[in-house]
Amino acid sequence: MRTRRIVAIAVGAVAVLVSTFVSVSVFTSQPTPTALGVDNGAADFQSHEQRNNAVPNPATAPTAPKATAPTAPKAAAPRAGAPSGTGSGPEAASKLGWQRIGGDEFTGGLGNWDRYDGPGHDGNGRRSPSAITVQNGVLVITGDSSGTTGGMASKSSRKYGKWETRAKMPRGSSAYHPVIILWPSQVAWPAGGEIDYAETDTNSGNINFFLHYGAANNQLSATKSIDITQWHNYAVDWSPGRITGYIDGVQWFSTTNPGVMPPGPMHQTIQLDLFGGSPGTAQLMVDWVRMYS
Numbered sequence: 001m002r003t004r005r006i007v008a009i010a011v012g013a014v015a016v017l018v019s020t021f022v023s024v025s026v027f028t029s030q031p032t033p034t035a036l037g038v039d040n041g042a043a044d045f046q047s048h049e050q051r052n053n054a055v056p057n058p059a060t061a062p063t064a065p066k067a068t069a070p071t072a073p074k075a076a077a078p079r080a081g082a083p084s085g086t087g088s089g090p091e092a093a094s095k096l097g098w099q100r101i102g103g104d105e106f107t108g109g110l111g112n113w114d115r116y117d118g119p120g121h122d123g124n125g126r127r128s129p130s131a132i133t134v135q136n137g138v139l140v141i142t143g144d145s146s147g148t149t150g151g152m153a154s155k156s157s158r159k160y161g162k163w164e165t166r167a168k169m170p171r172g173s174s175a176y177h178p179v180i181i182l183w184p185s186q187v188a189w190p191a192g193g194e195i196d197y198a199e200t201d202t203n204s205g206n207i208n209f210f211l212h213y214g215a216a217n218n219q220l221s222a223t224k225s226i227d228i229t230q231w232h233n234y235a236v237d238w239s240p241g242r243i244t245g246y247i248d249g250v251q252w253f254s255t256t257n258p259g260v261m262p263p264g265p266m267h268q269t270i271q272l273d274l275f276g277g278s279p280g281t282a283q284l285m286v287d288w289v290r291m292y293s
Helices: 048-052 092-096
Strands: 100-104 113-115 132-135 138-143 151-158 161-168 176-184 194-199 206-213 218-225 232-239 242-247 250-255 266-274 282-292
Touching (some): 092 161, 092 232, 138 266, 151 282, 161 176, 161 194, 161 266, 176 232, 176 282, 194 232, 206 242, 206 250, 218 250
Antiparallel strands (some): 100 282, 113 151, 132 138, 138 282, 151 266, 161 232, 161 282, 176 194, 194 206, 206 218, 232 242
16 A cells, blocks of 8 residues: 555555565465565555555544553353354464453444544545444444445554454455554554555455565565455464464464564554445455454
8 A cells, every 4th residue: 555554544554576584484285375575565465554544644543552461351152143164264273272362252332443534545435434333243344336434443452462353255346455454553654564464355266464564665475365255264473583374273474584573562453445446345244353462
């Protein structure tokens, strides 16, 4: 994007070259990434900053939250009407024994989130809180044919941790891009970095992982073919010295290069971004978002 994430509010959104500065590994049990390495902005998907306007509009962007350690929530009981497991494998958290410390099951209000209200990513369309609803325990962000869409940023941030999101993207307009992101809370983008651990367009057969780093907004990325219209569990583990991405509990992205690690706390965002052209319509559906230590 022009300065990536959106979020059009800095808070709270690749390529084929692996330089000698970057080390990225993808397990051979998974399809080989079609885009993996350093990218200076020539990827099929623009960087989040470009998508989200590098400098947020102070009139519409919430103040970046301070790093906090949320109180560990009680385990959520299964709810009536929750989506079935069709199309998704296990959770990374369950397979790897992560300890949950926060998140949202979308069974109540959205008080833990700041909803965007202002120009859309890169000035395309508009982000409106009215585009975000909760239906039967599922968060739904809708982009309409006028270009009105939505996005929101968690009020909780931390340096290092693990996040997992259960989501699906019904078939829709390729002008709309669902993006599930970790966005810098204190260090301004692009130097603050950006981790897009699930990004695509709603007419795609692929999902993408983008890691943005450095003042020049360099990127590492990976691409995997999956049915995005089915429920899948997208996860990222950001540990000291390593960033690892998972889909349905299986690793598909990893780097240990110290030069690409984000320098400060980050927070979760969920966005359906309009990339221009004839909007059409689209949706991003999220069953839950969970944070782990």
